[in-house]
Amino acid sequence: MKNAAGFMRRFLVAAAGLILSLSFLASPSLATGGKPSDMYRAYLTKLYYAKSIKDIAPCFFQPMRDHFNSLVGEEAAAELKDWKQNYVARFKLIKEEVVNDRAFIEGSGIAMASGHRVAAHVRAEMYRENGTWKVRSSVWTGVTHN
Secondary structure, X not given: OHHHHHHHHHHHHHHHHHHHHHHHXXXXXXXXXXXXXXXXXXXXXXXXXXXXXXXXXXXXXXXXXXXXXXXOHHHHHHHHHHHHOOOOXXXXXXXXXXXXXXXXXXXXXXXXXXXXXXXXXXXXXXXXXXXXXXXXXXXXXXXXXX
């Protein structure tokens, strides 16, 4: 009887774990590639470490990916340099709004402008593409003091 009770308890714990795992996988945020802001943070990490424009291309929606993947040589290097100037460290989410397959992110962080650290206000637009959030645009604004 003791063995049967132990078996039943292990069975119930395993079944509960399986149900919890399946409900986690079926949650809307995971089914849609996570939250847009999580994907934006992942993009910022890839941007920081990128050695080539192709390193960040997967983070963008299809037209931008196609553009990035078509670039070679100096054009590709210049494009990456431009995007690296858009990097924001210590990103903090202020607001995230999802409307169907589009998301709008507002945040803050630290950026560099003319060799100076700048408190940056970030605005990004994301598109959901094949269930995953992709960057459409990202800009920051800030004031430099000389």
